[in-house]
Amino acid sequence: MPIVDLKNVTFEYIRRDNEGNVDGITTAVDGVSLKVSPGEFIAVLGANGSGKSTLAKHINALLFPTEGAVFVDGMNTADEDKLLDIRSTAGMIFQNPDDQIIGQIVEEDVAFGPENLGVPSEEIRKRVYDSLDAVGMSEYGLRSPDRLSGGQKQRVSIASVIAMKPKCIIMDEPTAMIDPEGRREILETAHRLNKEEKITVILITHYMEEVVDADRVFVMDKGKVAMSGTPAEIFSRVSELQELRLTVPQATELAHRLKMAGVPIRDGILTGDELVSAIMKLWSAAR
Amino acid sequence: MLRDITIGQYYQTDSVMHRLDPRTKIVLTFVYILSLFVFENPAVYAVAALFLIIEIILSAIPLLYMVRGLKPVVFLLAFTVVVNLFFTGGQELVSFWIFRITIEGIKRSAYLMGRLIFLVLASNLMTLTTAPVSLTNALEYLMKPLKIFRVPVHEVAMMMSIALRFIPILVDETNKIMKAQIARGADFESGNIIKKTKSLIPVIIPLFVSAFRRANNLAQAMEARCYNGGEGRTRLNPLKYRRADIVAYVLLVIYAVLIVFMGCFLFRVIPIAV
Numbered sequence: 142m143p144i145v146d147l148k149n150v151t152f153e154y155i156r157r158d159n160e161g162n163v164d165g166i167t168t169a170v171d172g173v174s175l176k177v178s179p180g181e182f183i184a185v186l187g188a189n190g191s192g193k194s195t196l197a198k199h200i201n202a203l204l205f206p207t208e209g210a211v212f213v214d215g216m217n218t219a220d221e222d223k224l225l226d227i228r229s230t231a232g233m234i235f236q237n238p239d240d241q242i243i244g245q246i247v248e249e250d251v252a253f254g255p256e257n258l259g260v261p262s263e264e265i266r267k268r269v270y271d272s273l274d275a276v277g278m279s280e281y282g283l284r285s286p287d288r289l290s291g292g293q294k295q296r297v298s299i300a301s302v303i304a305m306k307p308k309c310i311i312m313d314e315p316t317a318m319i320d321p322e323g324r325r326e327i328l329e330t331a332h333r334l335n336k337e338e339k340i341t342v343i344l345i346t347h348y349m350e351e352v353v354d355a356d357r358v359f360v361m362d363k364g365k366v367a368m369s370g371t372p373a374e375i376f377s378r379v380s381e382l383q384e385l386r387l388t389v390p391q392a393t394e395l396a397h398r399l400k401m402a403g404v405p406i407r408d409g410i411l412t413g414d415e416l417v418s419a420i421m422k423l424w425s426a427a428r
Numbered sequence: 429m430l431r432d433i434t435i436g437q438y439y440q441t442d443s444v445m446h447r448l449d450p451r452t453k454i455v456l457t458f459v460y461i462l463s464l465f466v467f468e469n470p471a472v473y474a475v476a477a478l479f480l481i482i483e484i485i486l487s488a489i490p491l492l493y494m495v496r497g498l499k500p501v502v503f504l505l506a507f508t509v510v511v512n513l514f515f516t517g518g519q520e521l522v523s524f525w526i527f528r529i530t531i532e533g534i535k536r537s538a539y540l541m542g543r544l545i546f547l548v549l550a551s552n553l554m555t556l557t558t559a560p561v562s563l564t565n566a567l568e569y570l571m572k573p574l575k576i577f578r579v580p581v582h583e584v585a586m587m588m589s590i591a592l593r594f595i596p597i598l599v600d601e602t603n604k605i606m607k608a609q610i611a612r613g614a615d616f617e618s619g620n621i622i623k624k625t626k627s628l629i630p631v632i633i634p635l636f637v638s639a640f641r642r643a644n645n646l647a648q649a650m651e652a653r654c655y656n657g658g659e660g661r662t663r664l665n666p667l668k669y670r671r672a673d674i675v676a677y678v679l680l681v682i683y684a685v686l687i688v689f690m691g692c693f694l695f696r697v698i699p700i701a702v
């Protein structure tokens with residue numbers, strides 16, 4: 142059974158004027174169908190305004206589809222009795238770390254989810270420190286979140302979500318407001334949780350470097366899934382990506398330009414190392 | 429200029445007072461303050477002073493630090509003393525020009541001064557030894573009976589703790605906006621009060637906009653983490669009374685009995701000679 146199953150989901154934001162009349166309709170998500178299997182690491186790419194956040198909020202039952210249906214671990218998000226189950230199965234991490242930390246002390250913040258679920262106190266304590274351990278923040282349990290760096294705050298947010306023991310976490314541009322060092326920490330944490338704890342990860346981003354290690358990538362444009370496939374497949378379609386206003390990683394772009402210039406280099410190069418070895422191979426073949 | 433704001437005034441150290449349950453401390457402080465207003469007699473005030481001194485010793489907070497806490501009320505203190513000293517009618521002691529100092533005046537101002545100082549010290553002691561988180565938790569617990577009157581106790585406590593969490597963030601943001609406006613040529617320093625107030629409008633409006641945005645995001649984040657009101661919530665650190673709290677409550681009862689006893693019966697035995 143897929144952990145997340147979107148069936149032809151459409152969502153419309155309806156803007157109203159002061160009198161309450163409909164002023165305009167934005168179709169933020171437009172007929173999206175996709176399935177995610179347990180344990181997968183999925184990346185969703187897309188330029189600003191392509192509907193990524195709107196889509197993500199559907200998986201967490203914060204928004205409900207105008208048309209179509211969303212199933213999380215077999216539960217329909219339209220089923221109100223399942224709301225808390227759905228939200229604890231599919232945890233959500235938002236872009237701005239300051240706007241999602243609720244507690245005044247790190248451990249209190251991590252405890253917020255399990256507290257809401259009515260978990261007994263001793264069990265909460267265990268979960269809090271296990272989760273902080275999993276993101277490498279257990280020494281910070283008694284600190285104030287205000288004193289942490291952006292990357293650390295975001296890792297606390299991740300711990301707060303995994304303390305609810307989700308099967309899946311959705312991260313909505315978790316690195317957008319974070320410095321490069323923090324960005325690396327967050328991505329490493331996401332991959333480690335995926336490998337070690339077998340948590341399904343849906344990473345939403347507009348940085349293409351961040352998706353190279355994903356199992357599958359979906360590219361969104363104007364509310365629709367424009368491309369999907371493995372990172373290598375996606376990155377071999379450089380001109381399409383550029384048309385969707387996405388900047389490809391430097392190595393991929395260089396390989397693409399070399400190819401355009403007539404160099405017989407292979408498709409789907411993602412990292413500097415791959416590029417170097419591909420060029421070395423060409424070079425030794427040429428000699 | 430906003431750099432120095434700290435919320436609460438928690439003094440971090442380890443002491444008997446720090447380890448008491450926050451509920452105990454709230455009740456203690458409440459009863460103590462109440463006791464200052466019931467009787468006016470030197471014996472009662474002596475007991476109250478003793479009680480406070482013991483509390484301060486048990487809190488391991490330096491005396492100088494406590495005394496400095498009186499700074500904000502120095503003016504109020506001086507004002508009440510002066511007014512009561514010179515303008516209370518009664519048996520005249522000395523007089524010059526329009527001022528008359530009476531025995532009653534001296535007594536009144538001495539009592540008022542004592543009352544005010546004890547009150548401020550006692551409530552400071554509570555906030556110095558209790559972290560804001562614990563205070564809101566304890567308030568939620570102590571106000572639970574008000575639920576019968578449909579007071580949204582949990583919601584109020586949640587609001588207080590969210591406010592405490594967001595004050596530093598909003599202060600930070602205010603600083604950023606002010607700097608951004610200064611960079612655009614805004615002037616917050618010169619001019620009279622009206623001009624200064626007006627110059628704050630371009631700070632306040634973006635601050636409000638951002639506060640609303642944050643509120644919306646935070647509400648969403650809380651919902652995403654299964655927040656569903658206070659019903660059925662458990663706590664990471666449930667409040668628990670320990671031995672020390674029982675001792676404190678017993679002492680409090682003894683204190684209250686002593687005060688009532690002195691106030692009611694010793695009143696005539698000890699002549700009021702100030």
Ligand SMILES: Nc1ncnc2c1ncn2[C@@H]1O[C@H](COP(=O)(O)OP(=O)(O)O)[C@@H](O)[C@H]1O
Nearest residue numbers: 154167169187188189190191192193194195196
């Ligand atoms: N609360 C909202 N009200 C109205 N329109 C919105 C709202 N949130 C997003 N939109 C619109 O929906 C579209 C998709 O937005 P969003 O899902 O936030 O995209 P992304 O996360 O990819 O940047 C955009 O055109 C945006 O303007």
Ligand SMILES: [Mg+2]
Nearest residue numbers: 193194313314
């Ligand atoms: Mg977004």
